[in-house]
Amino acid sequence: MRVTKRVTIADIAEKAGLSKGAVSYALNGQPGVSESTRQRVLRMALELGWHPNSAAKALSGARSGAFGLVMARSPETLGIEPFFMKLISGMEAAMAASQTALLLQVVADHDTEIATYRRWWAERRVDGVILIDLRRDDRRVAVLEELRLPAIVVGGPGHHGGLPGVWIDDAGVMVVVIEYLAALRHRRIARVAGVAGMLHTELRTQAFDEVSARLGLESTTVTTDYTPDQGAQVTRRLLSSANPPTAIVYDNDVMAVAGVSVAHEMGVDVPGELSIMAWDDSVLCEIVHPPLTAVDRDITAYGRHVAEHLLALLDGQQVTDFESQPPRLVVRGSTARPVNP
Amino acid sequence: MRVTKRVTIADIAEKAGLSKGAVSYALNGQPGVSESTRQRVLRMALELGWHPNSAAKALSGARSGAFGLVMARSPETLGIEPFFMKLISGMEAAMAASQTALLLQVVADHDTEIATYRRWWAERRVDGVILIDLRRDDRRVAVLEELRLPAIVVGGPGHHGGLPGVWIDDAGVMVVVIEYLAALRHRRIARVAGVAGMLHTELRTQAFDEVSARLGLESTTVTTDYTPDQGAQVTRRLLSSANPPTAIVYDNDVMAVAGVSVAHEMGVDVPGELSIMAWDDSVLCEIVHPPLTAVDRDITAYGRHVAEHLLALLDGQQVTDFESQPPRLVVRGSTARPVNP
């Protein structure tokens, strides 16, 4: 089927001997046409290779048919984590069904991100947005509320104002992780965290502190920018201290791998002298030596839930906060009872 | 500046005491209004927080203001390589200046990708597209030509029909890499390649074969799906052969890291018994032990060039194939003269 000229409803109307209005009703499942007419119109549309002109559709009051996602990250740290690609691919799975496109913008900071939201709103570019990398007292939330731009926040629980959030229980699995390490007789546990100020970083730290205190562990948290470089440097410092930890929990896989490298470099045996754990399991965790014990989150499902909730929101449904599937602990060779606790 | 109602050119026209047409001319830098009027209109538009309604603009014949990018990859392999995130962030740098958005779609295969192009074309969703993961005799090229959808191909040189390509000279740097390894006295070199059928994989393999033949080396290439899992398996097989290679060149960083792990696991010293090289340098290459010698490509610049060329194409300029900056070899601790060549 060679299509070289765009087909409009006028073409269909002419061919069907109907008015454009009738064709529109038929195509959109609106009342106003008989079932037989509707079927005839739908068949013709398919034959002619008709697709609605998205601009015309959007201009006449319907949706733009697009969601927006702004990533305020530096190009350096963007590629590091597979998280976003998985999230996006999960979202698209849900969006494909409703013919919704994803508009992606990479910016440097929150100011530009907010300017993007204002522009998208004024341009009527998107029907809704996905907010990621939530912080405490996040300015972006108020802007989206002010614009009444439908939005779903990836993260929480809490700190996203009146916007519905879809979240994963990181705090809960942190308790599981630390209790497991404590059961292995670890008494000094360090946490190499992600970016300070991000809500998910803080929620994990808080849970880490609480469970450590409850179990009477010596615990310390260091924040980083997620790069393996900082992961390596922090690990070197931790292992050089007078009383080095016997277990380190990293906030992503590449830092954990960096940690393993530093242990090798310093002659520290993993897991004999040092247990290592990574957040967000990945193929990388499976192939390093030893393979890493990790927290596994179903990020594709997470993305799917996010998109589904935004679609429901646009559908006028009542949307409340939603907890995506809880993470699980995958135990591999990088964690063990310490030789010298 | 609280903006809660969208401003249109009618608002500006009324406030300025002009017709909508005059306002449009003023805003778009068209002749037909005096310079002083233009300035006044521009000032008002800024004050009122006006942005053109993208649907109206697109519908009245102008551009949609969006580029499309389809990624036909499985969710599993999507997150593995930082390549695409870097490419996208480079593209956006160039697109931001011209207020162009990026439409991203993740699909399973070329059929769905082609259907997406046809739909985008019919919907007038995008002004042009970026074609990635080029193959020999790529069906997608003919479809884009048929639709006359402006497109830039990421890859080549060659095999992209009449569409302009932006490429990086992988073959050239492959020669540099192998000559370097040969100069170190390596005689048996293996290559763990990416997906068979991708043009860049084949061009690298071809260059690898040619230079190996010229230098009289024993060379072998194995293709993979880019996952560290396959990287590890292939490495295990190579190192188990009767005459194992003394150097292995990997097509991405995660497979190279997997290779290092397998070497450790099998007690093979890197770089004493085995030299390891990765394509596409990354933070990961820097932090493993030993740090990896790697081919470094400026992917952000690559993305910027791609977007610039698509913008030029839409601008009606004559656009020809373009070679982005050549890669360079970054030598680190994973390559050395072999102990037993």
Added chain:
DNA sequence: CTGAAAGCGCTTACAG
């Protein structure tokens, strides 16, 4: 240099 008007391709009240 400026204004009035048609048109892009849809949707949606409003009559019949």
Added chain:
DNA sequence: CTGAAAGCGCTTACAG
């Protein structure tokens, strides 16, 4: 159940 018409917010010939 169907048709004629207005309108979404722009752009762009066409008169003046």
